[in-house]
Amino acid sequence: MAVPDGDADLVRSAIGGDDEAFAELVRRHKGMVLRSAARFARNPAELEDLGQETFLRVFRDLRSFRGDAPFGHWLSRITVRVCYDALRKRRREEKDISMEVLASPVADPSTGSGPSAHLARMILDQAMSRLKPEDRLVITLFELEDRSVREVAELTGWSETRVKVRAFRARRTLKRLIGGDDER
């Protein structure tokens, strides 16, 4: 049996019931999906859940893939949607999270070299957990994944204006949190 090599061929084979074709799609794209989902997951177990949920949704909706854009783009949109749903579900749990970690190696001017990359991630994770899910999604895609406003708009299905407004609000809240004047 000939092995299909393009994503579109694999999608067609998977729709036809070829499990190995779908497994190959997962193998090809798992890195991209997991790297993206890892920006939203709090631990490896949650990352596993987000990754699996993404591919289960892809499998379920495979027939709706029209093929007019690359499979990777379609997959990215589903990944973003799954992560956004997870953020909304999690929102209530994190309301009372401690903000102690924000006590300021960043704000302290006497700290010569500043925080390490790992510490920066921790600080941002803590601060971003206080954002609204929409704001967190936008600022993650925009600042951490370094995507353009247009890309974020395409991935989320929101207008560019809405993306800009969300990004602005998220930055404002983060500045307040990191600056230490948490008004909430």
Next chain:
Amino acid sequence: MNDKRHDPRDAELDRLFELARQAPPDISGVERNFEGRVMARIRESREPWYAWAWRLAPIFLVLTILLGGWSVLYPPIHAADPVTMLASGTQEVALLDYLTGE
């Protein structure tokens, strides 16, 4: 969004984002054999409902053994109380006599 900002907290935030971008999250543990676990989930979701019946068989077996043991250890009570007799179903004649006053 990339305009010049005068708020020092903007520079601080940008520095944090820049540092965080330099430390991509470690996905190696989850990535290993990930496709195998996804395919297992997909196969699981395809199973017909009666596939679960076999998984419940051990539970029903244990339940049957427990009920059997219980009925051996605690045989039915034969009391003079007519309601108990009615419930036991073994004293129908006596109960009939009692109710009809014979």
